[in-house]
Amino acid sequence: MLSIYNTLTKQKEEFKPINPPNVNMYVCGPTVYDYFHIGNARSFIMADIIRRYLEYKNYKVKYVMNLTDVDDKIIKKSIQENKEAKSVAEDFVKAFFEDINKLKIKPADIYPKATEHMNDITKLIEELEDKGFAYNVDGNVFYDVSKFKDYGKLSGKKIDDLESGARIEINEEKKNPLDFSLWKKAKPGEPFWSSRWGNGRPGWHIECSAMSCKHLGETFDIHAGGNDLIFPHHENEIAQSEAANGKKFVNYWIHFGFLNINDEKMSKSLGNFFTARDIVKKYSPEAVRLSFAQTNYAGPLNFSEELLSSAEKGLEKLRNLADKTNEELKNKSKDGIFPEFDFARYEKNFEAAMDDDFNTPQASAVIFDFAREVNKAAAENASLHFEFYQSVKSFLGKTAEEVLGILDLSDQSQLSGNSIENELIELLIKLRAEAKIEKNFKLSDKIRDSLKEIGIILQDSKDRTTFKKNKP
């Protein structure tokens, strides 16, 4: 039984999809005005792991992630760079796809863009206005927070408390300082769309209400995003959608904790951020994923180089096992024994961990325990039956590769597609073996060291020497 911590109820709840085995899931995507940073990456990766686990549980997930391609920040950037807002958005949409691909994030089923849903957006605003939840002031349309009685139910805020807070901007046009923009009147030079209130563009929150409804229905299962979106963004989405449809908007709200640098929030506005693409130049995407998976998705995560390099080191253990497994499967040894090994127990433990609100730290601990026990069996026995390794590969494939995305089980032992290179290496290995027999260790070590310098690692085992490409 899968349980999920629901921000709306502030407790763990059993997950019951509306229409099993289908699960409809919406994740707030990027505003495409810059490369996304490693903090954004945490949300995207953890959402990806949640999606992958739901698929592991045989749910049919419809995964939608919006791309906000009209926005103040995009307009600002376009002015700075002296480009069309549209081309800024297009450039960073392209970069977004490159980056998520690099991070091994499975693509969503649909990536709706605000600019492609203007009719849906204006229709929703019209509906809100017609029902009395919105008001038009000279081409600017605002949501009237006082009309929605449940306002604040997600973030646990009360309208009165919010009003007494000192940090709300004063806007003469608004009836209430908490009211928010649904439609912004176009200023000269800004991109605009026509509407019954005149030319303008949508406010920040409305696109998510319009697009999630269009692609996932009026009520859907899961809505996820960063912690900071709880208020006001998600609160406002609820207000818009529930006022318009008269139905519950979302059953399960999932929020991701922040990634900090030196215990301080990393954000674009503070300027202390690393882009995901820069991080992936230095560390493998699997290490990035593991370091995120090793801490609970909801809490803060203090990001550092040590975190990544310790994940990279830990991953080595898993990669070595994967390489060994592939090697053994090639040999198809039937001579070896099939040790006593409780594969089912590991699967059960993995699922129990993930079922408990996606406890990825626990789940990865299960995988490391598994790896140790397999290695132990291999160390204690001269050889193991290849069917044992088939089960090993199957377990790692389901968990580490498919769900967490921290391991690539495709055969990495050969240098890709260059057989002459491989034959040359085999030749050197043979020469080195001969040198070793003659006790010419100076030569044999020289071969090993020289190959290491060009990124080829030799490892001696009892009866043969294997090589592998050194991964950055």
Added chain:
RNA sequence: GGCGCUGUAGCCAAGCGGUCCAAGGCGAAGGUCUGCAAAACCUUUAUUCGUCGGUUCGAAUCCGACCGGCGCCUCCA
């Protein structure tokens, strides 16, 4: 001021009433194997879970107070 999160070994981090005299990763120390490496395995590394009280047969886990850290309430994942 309101709302929420958080304090566990050198570092990161699970556990949230007994099966925990506390997982897993990194690091460190010793050992096995090896010509030497590497890999792998074994052992050691928290008498203790921010502090002080309380509840309980039993608490890292529940309650209270106190001391720290962080986030949201303004664009932000």
